[in-house]
Amino acid sequence: MDHHLILRAITKILVAPILLYGLYVQFHGDFGPGGGFQAGVIFAVGFILYGTVFGLRNLRDKVPDYVVHRFVALGLLIYAGTGVVNLFQGGNFLDYNVMAQKGYQGQHWGIIAVELGVGVTVFAVMLAIYYAFAGRPPQINDEDW
Amino acid sequence: MIWDNLIEGLSWISFVVGGFFLFVGSLGMVRLGDFWARLHAASVIDSAGAGLILFGLMLQGGFSLVTVKLVLIVIFLFLTGPTASHAVANAAFMSGSRPQDLVEDNTDTSAKPSKSKKTATKKSKAMR
Numbered sequence: 001m002d003h004h005l006i007l008r009a010i011t012k013i014l015v016a017p018i019l020l021y022g023l024y025v026q027f028h029g030d031f032g033p034g035g036g037f038q039a040g041v042i043f044a045v046g047f048i049l050y051g052t053v054f055g056l057r058n059l060r061d062k063v064p065d066y067v068v069h070r071f072v073a074l075g076l077l078i079y080a081g082t083g084v085v086n087l088f089q090g091g092n093f094l095d096y097n098v099m100a101q102k103g104y105q106g107q108h109w110g111i112i113a114v115e116l117g118v119g120v121t122v123f124a125v126m127l128a129i130y131y132a133f134a135g136r137p138p139q140i141n142d143e144d145w
Numbered sequence: 146m147i148w149d150n151l152i153e154g155l156s157w158i159s160f161v162v163g164g165f166f167l168f169v170g171s172l173g174m175v176r177l178g179d180f181w182a183r184l185h186a187a188s189v190i191d192s193a194g195a196g197l198i199l200f201g202l203m204l205q206g207g208f209s210l211v212t213v214k215l216v217l218i219v220i221f222l223f224l225t226g227p228t229a230s231h232a233v234a235n236a237a238f239m240s241g242s243r244p245q246d247l248v249e250d251n252t253d254t255s256a257k258p259s260k261s262k263k264t265a266t267k268k269s270k271a272m273r
Contacts, residue, residue, distance in 0.1 A: 003235055003239070006228060006231050007228065007231075007232055010224060010225070010228045013224065014221075014224065014225070017221070
């Protein structure tokens with residue numbers, strides 16, 4: 001594994017800025033380009049890069065499967081929960097205008113909450129797909145039967 | 146006034162030269178002989194082409210947030226580009242691919258990859 005030294009060093013440098021950039025895209029999404037989906041994918045790419053270079057087993061120790069599966073449900077819960085909160089505040093489902101005193105402020109809060117849900121779900125689903133593909137047992141050759 | 150024209154001209158010169166390097170690099174990626182020569186051509190795109198075009202964009206941006214973002218892009222490009230080239234070249238070398246002049250070099254790559262790489266480069270210099 002000696003010849004992977006450069007990849008490991010560069011990965012250690014890059015993982016943290018990738019995660020930071022994912023958060024930037026997430027929370028800057030209602031002012032500029034970006035949003036929950038892209039942020040979730042970028043955030044997942046940081047983890048996938050770590051898993052590709054340092055081994056899937058190490059990544060699964062840090063982020064176990066059950067955590068990923070609960071994050072999938074948590075994102076959907078945030079999204080739908082925002083709509084239910086709006087219902088209790090007297091509006092329609094996902095009617096953000098009732099979340100603050102003025103309508104446009106409510107739009108801001110509602111979009112941030114919904115995008116957070118989208119980002120969490122996309123991040124967890126990307127990681128789950130990576131686990132499913134990379135963690136697949138190797139195929140059995142014809143000679144091994 | 147003259148300063149503005151100078152900046153504008155410099156940025157356009159770097160755009161044109163960068164575009165020339167992009168063209169040459171992509172032509173070499175398609176037309177050159179073997180894998181290693183093509184990898185060399187691809188690295189021209191990464192360093193000279195993208196570097197010059199980003200430099201021209203920085204001159205257009207002036208002292209603003211755009212330039213800061215472009216500097217960040219340059220930093221990440223110069224970190225990731227050589228790393229990707231290294232990964233590809235390393236994988237090709239480990240799987241037994243050699244440059245055209247080195248076909249008879251049968252260094253055992255499975256024993257110690259770092260040492261065999263050094264001997265291979267020495268041999269290539271000696272042959273030239």
